[in-house]
Amino acid sequence: MNFAALPDVQHSIEMFRTLLSQSQSGSPRQVDKPLILYGAGKLGQMAAELFAKLDIPVRCAIDRHPPASGLLNGSIPVLTPDDIPASDRCDSLIAVCVVTAPYEPIRNFLAESGWLDIVPVYDVFEAYTARLPMANGWFTEAPAEAECKAIEKVLTAWSDDESRAAHLQFMAWRLGRQEWSFPDAPVSLDDRYFIPQICHALSDNEYFLDAGAYHGEVSQRVIGMLADRCQGILAIEPDPENFRQLDSWYRAQPASWQERITVLEKALGATGEDRPFRDGLGMASRSCDSSGSHVDAIRLDDLEFPVTFAKIHVEGDELEALKGTTTTLQHRRPLLSITVYHNADGLWRTPAYLMQALPNYNWRMRLHAWCGTGAVVYGIPAERNDH
Known part of the structure; x- marks a missing residue:
């Protein structure tokens, strides 16, 4: 659904209420027939690895531009859309492994090509969260009236209409798998964590917190952007294998940066306190109550790190992490880039917590991927807004 204009406060609330009045659709989808993946990029590669952990075979993958090897992850054949016989299109479940482009045009293309059973791949993983705790395919029920009021309060508090549009897009997908778009609020793939307003506010004396550092890619980007304007980096990563990669990245840095x-x-x-944690899932490793493994936890408030710019992407634990960080944030008043798409806290609880805990901030929301993913809340303290 396309909307020509950005919504102001009143219009955004009206659009939210209209969304609530519409019937909800979608549900987690189990694999009950041969499985084919659409997309052999990064998400397709990760999906193939995760289906292997679930012992769910993947018949093949489809991509308009197959890799030179013709294989996904070294073993799954990758074919072009025209290579699939009509019988397979009728009898298979095709899981779309693309979030760098809108879902509906892909779905329509596949339907017009004869595919009958089409679903976003994250909706498939959502059916197996007891075994594999993915956190991107969740559905939310219509919120209670008190929650609706809280959402409306957040819609009112955003600093620009583009944020209201992003918030509505996010809710439309999570409530009913509706794909809304606003030409003046585009999904931006390339500037996650570093939107122009954040970059404009950066100073010559930054201390960067990279929570959920994975292999160090975001910290490396900060080094490239800021060079000697960056005085320190604290990179935190709980997954043991991810941390080994992060530590290798750190050890490969020049001595001047290692310091x-x-x-x-x-x-x-x-x-x-330590917490249950499901490790070994790469980017998807996360806290999980049913896991037999544990990870040591730490509060930023217990560290002496003079953070001036914080990126927090911790697979659904963002709100919990913020609760152990609030005193530091209130004292240091850093720039903030906080992911909010891994659970329903992102609909209002996480932004509302930030807005209440940190007054005199300018709050924005932007989307950096499709299918309800890539939603990030940005905070810029008023005193740095005109830096």
Whole structure:
């Protein structure tokens, strides 16, 4: 659904209420027939690895531009859309492994090509969260009236109409798998964590917190952007294998940068107690109550790190992490880039917590991927807005 104009406060609330009045659609989808993946990029590669952990075979993958090897992850054949016989299109489940482009045109293309059973891949993983705790395919029920009021309060508090549009797009997908778009609020793939307003506010004396550092890619980008304007980096990553990669990245840095970088194999949390954690899932590793493994947690408030710019992407634990970070944030008033798409806290609880805890900030929301993913809340303290 396309909307020509950005919604102001009143219009955004009206659009939200209209969304609530519409019938909800969609549900987690189990694999009950041969499985084919559409898309052999990064998401397709990760999906193939995760289906292997679930012992769900993948018949093949489809991509308009197959890799030179003709294989996904070294073993799954990758074919072009025209290579699939009509019988397979009728009898298979095709899971779309693309979030760098709108879902509906892909779905329509596949339907017109004869595919009958088409679903976003994250909706498939959502059916197996008891075994594999993915956090991107969740559905939410219509919120209670008190929650609706809280959502409306957040819609009112955004600093620009583009944020209201992004918030509505996010809710439309999560409530009913509706794909809304606003030409003046585009999904931006290339500037996640570093939208222009954040970059404009950067100073010559930054201390960067990279919570959920994975292999160090975002910290490396900060080094490239800021060079000697960056005085220190604290990179936190709880997954043991991810941390090994992060530590290798750190050790490969010049000595002058190693002096400024600290890496910690911890989870950022509301308390310093350890917590159940499902490791070994790459980017998808996360806290999970049913896991037999545990990870050490730490509060940023217990560290002496003078953060001026914080990126927090911790697979659904963002709100818990913020609760152990609030005193530091209130004292240091850093720039903030906080992901909010891994669970329903992102609909209002996480932005509302930030807006209440940190007054005199300018709050924005932007989307950096499709299918309800890539939603990031940005905070810029008023005193740095005109830096």
